[in-house]
Amino acid sequence: MTGTQIFEAVKTLLGHSVTYYLIAVDMNSNYVYINKHYADIFKPVHGDLVGRHYAITMHPDDQETCEIVSQMAFKHPDSMFPATIRKYDGRGGFIITRWEYKAMFDDNGAPAGIYCIGHDITELMKITGELQQVKISHSHSVRRHVANLMGLGKLIQGSTEINDMQDAAKMIVQSATDLDEVIKELYK
Template structure:
């Protein structure tokens, strides 16, 4: 418990991190200022309420398993990603680290968790992945055209076919250059 008190001193007023404690009955026993500011307007005063009130139903099993692991291995910290109700029908995606708490006699007394909102990070990550896929396709399209036209030029015996392929090759290179320039804008 002393360990948790030190962390409360450090993160109790945090504007970035959530810090919560849950007792052995799975009820909130502590919330830092940031967690209270975000989730109490949605659910009311949470101290004394079951932890599951704030989260997506499907994530409750994750909490249970991670909590069990924290008690089985009390020297370790265990991560979990959980969706919390945002009050508008959607979810705030949060990332947590769980640590078991024990009283002065060594008996389990609860779990404390440090977490933060990763919703925006996941959104941006998804957008970057989509942009990467789209850009890779756009670049590969022109590279494939250039390679194919180069093969036609290599194998061509007709000067007109070679000139036509060369014109298309130049156009594909211009198109590829446009794609590359748009990537840097």
């Protein structure tokens, strides 16, 4: 089965997907096919895309990624290659998309273009960023109390006065209590 025949089968499967984008570009980097979902999202922003250069929809910094991944697809025609691409949303921002690239060849084995299956990962990336911030914040909160406890332990190790040890013990209890509160908050 040629790459073009495989693409025709994929079109049958994903042509009317409400989740996945399906596009194909020719060897001049112009769209030759976009599925309904891609058209619904990007046609209002860019107009009719078929026949136009693929780069019209994306952040300029991501064009090199497309070129590199496309070259890999032609070098390894039995494989698919991933890429994350930012697409203009029409409101001054971007939709972050994740794609799989596959080279297409005609019946004579000559390169015919690339087809790509993709989906929107904007919300996933937003949540991932938020989770990373929470992780950093929580790590700092826990680490602060652990550092206090370690410092107080070293103070006790070097102390010979009972009053110093009693004061350090009170601070250890307070730091442990504070750490316990942080841990309880983390699990809410």
